[in-house]
Amino acid sequence: MFIGHYLTALVPYSIETRKKPPSKVEPTWRTSPILILVLLLVAAQLPDLVLAILGLNQDPADVYDPAQAAMTYSHDLLPVTMIALGGSAIMWIITQDRRLALWAIALVIIHFVADFVSGFEHYVHGPETASLGLDLYTHSLATAVGIELAYCAGLLAWYVRREQTQGTPLTRQTVLILIVLVVLTTALSASAIADLVA
Numbered sequence: 001m002f003i004g005h006y007l008t009a010l011v012p013y014s015i016e017t018r019k020k021p022p023s024k025v026e027p028t029w030r031t032s033p034i035l036i037l038v039l040l041l042v043a044a045q046l047p048d049l050v051l052a053i054l055g056l057n058q059d060p061a062d063v064y065d066p067a068q069a070a071m072t073y074s075h076d077l078l079p080v081t082m083i084a085l086g087g088s089a090i091m092w093i094i095t096q097d098r099r100l101a102l103w104a105i106a107l108v109i110i111h112f113v114a115d116f117v118s119g120f121e122h123y124v125h126g127p128e129t130a131s132l133g134l135d136l137y138t139h140s141l142a143t144a145v146g147i148e149l150a151y152c153a154g155l156l157a158w159y160v161r162r163e164q165t166q167g168t169p170l171t172r173q174t175v176l177i178l179i180v181l182v183v184l185t186t187a188l189s190a191s192a193i194a195d196l197v198a
């Protein structure tokens with residue numbers, strides 16, 4: 001999954017930034033909605049970020065090979081657990097917010113589950129351990145794309161409704177931009193994956 005991970009971050013963003021801060025607490029840079037949004041987006045995409053760093057200077061076909069180190073150390077269950085805890089610690093250090101630190105763990109775990117359903121095959125840790133994942137990217141990319149679009153549509157619908165009920169409705173333009181972004185990035189990532197598995 002690609003853009004769906006980013007959209008997942010909108011859930012904690014909306015929940016955590018639309019709350020009224022207690023009036024005694026002075027707003028600081030730590031509570032800035034933009035900072036929180038950026039951190040949540042990074043947390044949601046953390047395994048892919050680790051994959052990109054580990055895969056620097058590697059052929060894309062090797063980066064996405066489940067038997068290669070980049071995928072094994074960024075998307076298998078054991079390293080993902082470490083990434084979740086590390087991401088949560090960094091979130092805590094920056095924001096000093098326990099709820100956001102817990103959200104960071106949740107976002108990384110949701111990333112793992114989303115990739116389990118719509119992604120490559122992953123393992124507990126390494127191809128000799130138990131297999132985790134439907135591997136739809138290899139077996140049925142069209143099904144994977146359908147699942148990702150449905151996931152994104154569900155999240156977008158939730159976010160639009162939620163912002164409306166919070167009194168901060170999105171403009172039609174923003175919604176349109178988000179929809180175009182979802183369709184475009186899904187099409188681009190699907191064609192890149194089709195090349196990889198060809």
Ligand SMILES: [Zn+2]
Binds near residue numbers: 048111
């Ligand atoms: Zn991923």
